[in-house]
Amino acid sequence: MELTSHQQSFWSKYIFSTDHKVIGMQYSIMGIIMAGVGGFLAYIFRYNLAYPGASIPLFGHLSPLQYNAFVTCHGMIMVFWVGMPVLLSGLGNLLIPLMIGTDDMAFPTVNMLSFWIFFVSALVLLASFFVPGGAFGGGWTMYPPFSAGGYLNRSPHFFTALFSGTSLMILAVALEFVAMLMGGINFVVTTINKRAKGMTAFRIPILVWFLNIASLIFMFSVGPLVAGAFMLLLDNVVGTGFYDPARGGDPILWEHLFWFFGHPEVYVLLLPALGVLAEIIPVFSRKPLFAYKPIIYLALVSAVLSVLVWAHHQFVSGIDPRMATFFSIGTILISIPFAGIFLSFMATLWGGSISLKVPMMWAIGFIALFLIGGLTGLYLGSNTFDIYAHDTYFVVTHFHYTLFPDVFFGFFAAVYFWFPKFTGKTLNSALGKLHFWCTFFFFNGTWFLLFFNGLHGQHRRINDYADFSLVMQEPYMTFEKISTVCAILLILSQFIFLYNLFTSLAKAKKPTAEVKNPWNSSTLEWVASSPPPHGNFEKYPEVYRGAYEYSLPDSKEDFLPQSESGL
Amino acid sequence: MSTKQPHLSLEVNKVPEGRLGVWILIAGELVIFGGLIASYLLSRLRYPQWSEMTVHTSTLIGAINTVVLLCSSYTIVRAHEAAQKLDVAKVTRWMSLTVLGGLIFLIDKSIEYTREISEGFTFTSPQLQHSGNYVDSLFWSYYYIMTGLHSLHVLVGMIVMIIIMVQIKKGKNLHRVELAGMYWHMVDLIWIFLFPLLYIAK
């Protein structure tokens, strides 16, 4: 009956812990902190967009150079230092070992190292704000020659160039990639090797499947960008000409290397959140997940397709028009497997017995918003329409309608769902509902009208539209102001969550009956105590059935947990 | 239910974790080098005049290095054999030879780099650039980044092997010899691609 009980000091228990739950928390908390940074940057430049030249409360005047840097860093931070740690590393670390019924990851020390490398990468990125010249301001896409040490950022001295905003950003991203690679290896090896007895492939919960597929996509698409980033760093620091047309280099090479990874990356971010939906929707519908196996196959098809569509980001970059047609076809077709997954989630609802508890509200809200984001992708997948829409606010709105629900609604759904398990306490559900409605409403207020700004020709990454007649007219100027007001309210709404979080954590632990399996879910993590001890399970579970056995017609039980025999 | 976790996987998959982890690492590394090699190839196809630059790489040293790496891949296989027989002394002997192979590789590379640098061929080859020959300087940028990154992997492999040799002195963790071997074969494999691309294709 002994759990792995070795003596743990404060340092080994909380700081350099190899326990996957602690590491998962560390990633999640880091992600939340970085979301604060990214959100603050957005507040600043959104304020500037509504009131150009004004003195921004809590900041002051925003120069064009700062605007460019903040827009760039907002994007970088949200993708790599919020989305990835919160959805992939956070959820993966917290849940994979518990959901497959094991004690920890396959390589716990590597896991611990991965977090600290990630932590350092965040520090390197934040440091780039404070070096001479400030953070890099050429878009998160870092297109050379602008990013290759040209013209404004270039310094002839090796160390000044090495510690320039551009170089530090490249180094930060590279370190983040190393951390994610280490984590990804852990996820995949753990899932293959450490599953509980009886957990065959098609009894694995979808979240675990999707976290693994996401990890594999990441690991096999990031390589060319690592190579390309190394080349870009050398261009900056040493003065090579990989991307310098005067020296036979080609800026478009960077675009290909970047987007070859950049596109699959959005699916790396999306799949874990879809996994969260797959766990939540059956529980609150008391119905099996509809089309479990096809969902897995559809995800695998999407994973393969995801590396074949990248150049839809480059339709107007000067690629061969025939190549563009090929990528347009792939891009439009990739909507099919994802539509299949979403339709299956929605089919799970039909004929169910639905409770709209807080996690379920976030899940439904996710789907509603992602519908808009995904469908607007259909416009952009067409190379012809993209000629007009590329680099306008239509694109910006599209990717916020996909990424925001993905990262934030997905994360909050997960938090409200698994909070009792990991803390032994409960979040206030009235505040949770208020948090949801405010976020949903203000998100739409921030973004929906900007579709029209984009369609009217408003291009992006501009700090002041004074010279552009297409934008400096009504209703578009008013839309900008509405957007900014709602953005501020959106950010403020998150404090409802933080208040709920801290006050709930401050309370005493709840009785076991309330927090062990409050949602009556069938997966393995709910067998462990709340919170699970080091080693997770007093008695390791064995698995007798799939993960979504709810409302079986010939059973008097409402649901059949995976680990209970004899039912 | 039991207190000791009954592993499903060892009955069904029988793939020890270390090996799986290293396979995935290798696949990831191959994609990185694949990206570099693909970028190089695209440029090479655009600039057939680079064949004149490859004249300046030493095919002799490159060939010696290829043989050295292949031999060291052989020695690490022998080390693995010895590890399976739990013969720590033999393992250490064969692994040391592998590390020696890596060292010879790096020494050869240094000699080669020194000569190339003295001829003015560097990452940026300023002499070539001053004479207006920009495109050729790009060849050297690729040469140094590809062989440099590869050499870094050789060095890391050597360090890891030394660490493992220290760890196995007490007769534990001998399975790590095989893992080091897998990594080393990857390093060898990458070189087998780089050698013809940078040395032979003239």
Add this chain to the structure above:
Amino acid sequence: MQIFPENVSTYGQKIDDLFWLTSIFVGIAFVISLFVLLYPLIKNNHSRTPKAQHMTGEKMKHFKWILIALVLLLGSDFVILYSEHDAWTEIENVPAKADVHVGITARQWNFIFTYPGPDGILGTADDVVIDEMNSSLHVPINKNVVFELRSQDVIHGFFLANTRLKQDAVPGRTQLRWFNITKEGKYDISCTQICGILHSKMRNFVVAESEEKYKHYTDSLYNATGHKTATTNN
């Protein structure tokens, strides 16, 4: 509220039409999907249906609905792909009959316009270069204007919203694009690739005018002193 800015090019309407065609599919898909998402929340609320039906999707009578939806989506995909192709080849390939040749070179932080000069050929000694912020490129209406797009430094984006045309200007490449404007007027050119501190100030114009006014402009341009010509251009 006008959704799009005024279209004044011969091919711009095709882009607008593609938008509306796609909107039909998107609109139908959105309405149906929202219904499928929200209806069960009411009809199958646990107070109405205390016991759920056990549907796993393994039975074809249930799964067929997913398949039907996917087939319909695939069909709309093909309609979109088919409709877009003609416009794409038309916009991306310069027409055989080119009436006017100009050069547009992007740089930090304005677009440089090169007129071919009296001989009508770009790249000769009599070319006239206008290199100023906020300057205008004059073109005649109802003529195929073919331009050579370049960049002097970093990647910029040439965007002429009223024609719907956009193309990145990439250093090291010369790209040929074209437009044919059907209405006189002064139209904004903006830069759609972030290119530095004055990216927001990078705005020039295209002035489309009658052949008469256009000829008057180019005559005074070619005969004036003080404008840079290709021979004096550094």
